[in-house]
């Protein structure tokens with residue numbers, strides 16, 4: 001269970017190849033545990049580029065696909081066929097190759113615009129905790145589409161989905177699950193690879209008020225050596 005006040009656990013791997021293999025194995029293990037305990041696996045997926053290699057390993061490692069339910073942590077407000085859509089990346093790397101029922105793949109209808117899509121997505125989210133939330137890390141410390149200097153929806157009373165109209169990273173219009181909804185989960189993983197993530201990791205370790213640190217209290221953080229700040233011991 002996610003501890004409100006505990007520190008993250010840092011898991012450092014030599015390279016992205018190894019991290020992807022171990023992370024895909026951990027996801028499929030958690031799926032098997034959730035299915036054995038609760039009959040289903042409710043997973044929130046990260047967008048961006050970093051998780052591609054992990055997702056590409058899942059078709060050959062996962063099983064019981066009929067019991068998987070997929071949600072997005074965030075989406076960019078672009079047409080569904082735009083190469084920058086997180087849903088397209090997920091379909092191309094993983095979901096088109098496995099028999100998860102279409103009704104259990106919950107894409108954010110971001111092409112409808114941020115406000116409308118956030119409103120519609122809030123209505124389909126389950127009341128119970130997710131089993132696993134997988135998140136990425138932006139170079140500025142953002143996670144999902146929760147950006148520094150914005151409202152992250154940390155309160156239980158906040159809307160579970162947020163519409164973002166002026167994101168610091170393109171495209172400016174996005175939809176994100178709130179910080180509270182992302183933390184309403186049995187387990188929380190972050191994935192960060194590459195030297196571009198060093199500054200964000202250093203801010204997190206210094207205890208700065210960045211979205212990843214706020215959402216990631218008590219999380220497991222999977223990273224490669226290149227993402228670990230050079231000034232700190234590995």
Ligand SMILES: O=C1O[C@H](COP(=O)(O)O)[C@@H](O)[C@H](O)[C@H]1O
Nearest residue numbers: 046047048049050136137138144
């Ligand atoms: O814009 C986004 O950025 C983060 C990080 O992406 P990456 O390409 O650096 O891995 C991602 O986790 C988020 O889902 C995405 O929409």
